[in-house]
Amino acid sequence: MGKYFRELSVAAALVLLLVVLAGIAPAFFELQPLLSRLTAQTPALIVAVGMTLVIICRQIDISVGSQFGVCAVVAGLLAAAGLPLSVVLLASMAAGAAMGALNGWLVAGLGLPSIVVTLATMVTWQEALRLFQQGKFINLPAGVQWFGLAQQRGQLTLIATAVVLLTCAAWAMKNLAAGRHVYAVGTDAEAARLAGINPRGITLGVFILLGALAGLAATLNIVQSPQVDPKAGGGLELKAIAAAVVGGVAVNGGRGNLWGVFVGLLLLATINPALTYLHVEAYWEKAIQGLVILLAVVADGIRSRKGGAK
Amino acid sequence: MKRHSLIALLLALSAFALLGGCKDAPSGGSNNSAGGKKMTIALLPKSKGNQYFATVEKGARAAATELGADLLYDGPTNTDPAKQNEIVEGWVNYGVTVIAAACENKEGISAALKAAQDKGIKVVTYDSDTTTDARSFFVNQATAEGIGNTLMDEAARLTGEEGDFAIITATLTASNMNEWRKHIEARLKEKYPKMKLVDTKPCDDQKDKAQQEATNLLSAYPNLKCLMAICSPAVPGAAEAVKQAGKAGAVKVLGLGLPSENKAYVKDGVTQSVILWKVEDLGYLTIKAAAAVAAGSLKAGAAEFDAGKIGKMEIQGDNVLLGKPFIFNKENIDGFDF
Amino acid sequence: MSQPAPFFKTLLARPEAVLLFVLVAELVFFSAVGRNFNTADNFANIVRHSAEIGLLALVMMPIILTGGIDLSVGSLLGLCAVLFGVFTHEWHIATPLAAALTLVVGAAAGGLNGGLITGLRLPPLIVTLGTFSLFRGLAEAITKGTMTYKDFSPAFLALGHERALGLPYQGWLFIAIAVAISVLVHRTTFGRSFQAIGFSPEGARYAGLPVQRRIATTYVLAGFVAALAALVFTARLRQARADAGSGYELQAITAVVLGGTSIFGGVGTVGGTVLGVACVAVLTTGLKLIPAIALQGIGSELGSLLTGALLIFALAGGVLAKSLAARRARRQSLAKPQPQPIT
Incomplete structure (x- = not known):
């Protein structure tokens, strides 16, 4: 219990919420809306995985929502031009990786603080995209939606992709040298360097990875409907950071578990539909979301203080 | 360290004092343009980067080119509710001839528009109206x-x-x-x-x-x-x-x-x-009406307004009517490309 | 190192000096190409449009100086604006008392942030991310999102619109708070501890400073001034609504960091923050007065883009200057061998 207290307590909160829903509004568990909800969260999950690595590395990236928007428009324009989806995916991931590399270079190469760098790049990409696209939707050709599969198969494919990616990342963080190096750099970059790890390389790496994952997420997003909204991605950075935090990732680096983030995202993503099913007015949503984030960190704080006092 | 920061603060504050003490421009500068030959029309959308207002802008630019007027187009790029007011106040100082505003917030912006009118700038509204005392005409596509x-x-x-x-x-x-x-x-x-x-x-x-x-x-x-x-x-x-x-x-x-x-x-x-409604026509009509109000050819009490290529528009009270909202359905939607 | 460097050299190495240069360059440039830039009305506009963000930046600065951050100030501004509306319009409290009550609520909300951060040793980023949602959420819940409070008393609205000695009221307010915070941070033992805490919390603790209490103070101060900014905002817009101050937290942080305060804490001046606020305000206003830009209809976007670029260049310039200085120092020390610390 001890080691995974946070992950388990968030999971318990999620289960409690689901039990309440099962009792009061069993319609919540109807297959079609449930699948739609899960599918809609796959891009957020993939971005949250990348964000977690960045936070474990003791950095942060608030430009990821803007990156996602740019990637979605790149992917949308290429798909609308009739290019095969594999090319679209690669181009979108390359665009994301390039934007991630810029962040990574400014942070790792020049030693600038990541919160400020990504604050600046967030504004830059967002305004550039607005000037370029003027908010115009991109209509996609038939055959892009669900990769040309039937709806339910498409949704299952997306969910499976995200879960496989999460599993691989969680495994790699634990068992691969590169994964452990991310923890080492986040815990103490200088000690990591003395131990023969290249902290700059690792930092650059996690930013590029997050960018590429934002590109992947954007592609998985555009196949969910026949149109691309260039405003997609607004607020995604806060969603990913909140999921990581609620899931027990320490913002000062070195600690965190991707499965915790998974549960954290599920909990946050359940609150909004739960309000609809429980017939609670929408204007309570933000307050409740804030309360959940605070409760999660306060519970953790109280527990760690008790632990420290022992 | 102490002294340096104090120097910096003093410098900063004196820079502000410098700004505040600047000379007054003769009456806000609106007469800079009123006297000039070229009319400057400012078009305010509710938000930027939005296809609806990008289409309005397209129609507006066509009308401005026809009239040989300068068109300024700016609006909020985020959810800050103060942005529309700030942009209008900036335009008053810039010295535009007439402002055409789509008001995100009826009462919120009316004071800023009234202040513009006090400086001799004409104001019309389109898309969504402000309070009636803060503008001459409302180009009404629908209330x-x-x-x-x-x-x-x-x-x-x-x-x-x-x-x-x-x-x-x-x-x-x-x-x-x-x-x-x-x-x-x-x-x-x-x-x-x-x-x-x-x-x-x-x-x-x-x-x-x-x-x-x-x-x-x-x-x-x-x-x-x-x-x-x-x-x-x-x-x-x-x-x-x-x-x-x-x-x-x-x-x-x-x-x-x-x-x-x-x-x-x-x-x-x-x-x-x-x-x-026909969004591009709304932009076109708005600029035409704004220019006519500024030139004095469209006055209170008029019953009709000739909007050039889109025809004659009816006026009811102080509303220039674009026509009723249009309902697009299976039968007619193919005929429209915006 | 102990040799006094020439005055202008130390001045140039300071971010404030660079910013002052940027500000003067902006003023000269916009006076030359901007339309009606150099007018009293325009400067009143600049001051009125940036006063709230400026106030938030002034109190964000001590927080960042201690190594913290507060993402909730914009949301708190919204909550306080709405509460002020509730106090005056629904509880029918007299305006001065309602304003005082709003300030108390703001300070209390700041106290909630400070209490959670220091009492439970929680990271400020997370706590204020939570209250960022919570405060905005409460503002929406109180008004159900739709309620707008208007028709405030003319005396109160003057705060947002009138000028004294050519400077808008909120400009005087900004100067007063700037001087107060500057004296607090740079002139009092109490405030100087902020810098010590940001530089090394452990060191400050060993020096006998009540670190947690001092940190909590900075958040209470931020809450109080956020409420003040809410009053200014309400007076300027003549109405209170739940979305007041959306996104202001990031603009305040931008101004503070641009002003040379290190986001890691321990380094920074209030004067720098004031300059940071002024640079951004003049830039975004000035761009819209350049006819070529206004005619293209890209004034707002360009303002945001250039602010982002300015931020990156200011930071990168600072790092570059530091590494050049380090290189020169190394070269000098090679000429005259000295024991070198391992880096």
Whole structure:
């Protein structure tokens, strides 16, 4: 219990919420809306995985929502031009990786603080995209939606992709040298360097990875409907950071578990539909979301203080 | 260290003092342009980076080119409710001849527009009006009441005047949409006792969020007969949710949106009605009317306004009428490309 | 190192000096190409449009100086604006008392942040991310999102519109708070401890400073001034609504960091923050007065883009200057061998 207290307590909160829903509004568990909800969260999950690595590395990236928007428009324009989806995916991931590399270079190469760098790049990409696209939707050709599969198969494919990616990342963080190096750099970059790890390389790496994952997420997003909204991605950075935090990732680096983030995202993503099913007015949503984030960190704080006092 | 920071502060404050002590420009500078040959028209959208207002801008630019006037176009790029006021106040100082504003917030902006009028700048409004004392004319494509009634009547027509329906809006604080919601609810109370508004959800002006909200609404309210989307990204979002739920036709979709974003859904019978006006014409008419007000050729009491290539427009009171809101459906949507 | 460097050299190495240069360059440039830039009305506009963000930046600065951050100030501004509306319009409290009550609520909300951060040793980023949602959520819940409070008393509205000695009221307010915070941070033992805490919390603790209490003070101060900014905002817009101050937290942080305060804490001046606020305000206003830009209809976007670029260049310039200085120092020390610390 001890080691995974946070992950388990968030999971318990999620289960409690689901039990309440099962009792009061069993319609919540109807297959079609449930699948739609899960599918809609796959891009957020993939971005949250990348964000977690960045936070474990003791950095942060608030430009990821803007990156996602740019990637979605790149992917949308290429798909609308009739290019095969594999090319679209690669181009979108390359665009994301390039934007991630810029962040990574400014942070790792020049030693600038990541919160400020990504604050600046967030504004830059967002305004550039607005000037370029003027908010115009991109209509996609038939055959892009669900990769040309039937709806339910498409949704299952997306969910499976995200879960496989999460599993691989969680495994790699634990068992691969590169994964452990991310923890080492986040815990103490200088000690990591003395131990023969290249902290700059690792930092650059996690930013590029997050960018590429934002590109992947954007592609998985555009196949969910026949149109691309260039405003997609607004607020995604806060969603990913909140999921990581609620899931027990320490913002000062070195600690965190991707499965915790998974549960954290599920909990946050359940609150909004739960309000609809429980017939609670929408204007309570933000307050409740804030309360959940605070409760999660306060519970953790109280527990760690008790632990420290022992 | 101490001394340096104090020096820096003093320098900074003296820089401000320098700014404050600057010479007065002769009466705000609006006469800079009034005296000049070229008219400067400023067009204020509710928000930028939005296809609706990009289309308005297109029509406006065409009119400005025809008139040989300069056109300034700027608006909020984020959700800061103070931005429209700041832009208007900037224009007053810039010295524009006339301001054409789409007001996000009726009362919020009226004082800034009145201050502009006090400086001799003419003001017209379009798309959504301010208080009547803060402008000369309203280029009226539809009043808040007209929009609310049209939406509600159309929803009633589609559902046979009975059953549950839900609204998807942009944000809960968007005051123009709150105005429409008020009129929708008033019309509902007054005319359609067998219909019930079960929920109102915000979608943050994002299509994907609208789709998720609609998906939840469809299953949380199994008796839902109609989804009413009152911001443009929500119309295709709601339609996609209905399509994915396999309820096309059983649950009606209508809303305020652009034909180009909804064409496929309308043809597939997922979305029944998209309500809008000729957006490019709205931009064109607004600039024509603004220029006429500034030149003095359009005065209070006129009954008609000649808007050049789009024809003669009727004037009722101080409203220049673009014509009634247009309902796009399966039969006519192919004829429009904005 | 102990040798006094020439005055102008130390001045140039300071971010404030660079910013002052940027500010003067902006003023000269916009006076030359901007339309009606150099007018009293325009400067009144600049001051009025940036006063709230400026106030938030002034109190964000001590927080960042201690190594913290506060993402909730914009949301708190919204909540306080709405509460002020509730106090005056629904509880029918007299305006001065309602304003005082609003300030108390703001300070209390700041106290909630400070209490959670220091009492439970929680990271400020997370706590204020939570209250960022919570405060905005409460503002929406109180008004159901739709309620707008208007028709405030003319005396109160003057705060947002009138000028004294050519400077808008909120400009005087900004100067007063700037001087007060500057004295607090740079002139009092109490405030100087902020810098010590940001430089090394452990060191400050060993030096006997009540670190947690001092940190909590900075958040209470931020809450109080956020409420003040809410009053100014309400007076300027003549109405209170739940979306007041959306996104202001990031603009305040931008101004503070641009002003040379290190986001890691321990380094920074209030004067720098004032300059940071002024640079951004003049830039975004000035761009819109350049006819070529206004005619293209890209004024707002360009303002945001250039602010982002300015931020990156200021930071990168600072790092570059530091590494050049280090290189020169190394070269000098090679000429005259000295024991070198391992880096």
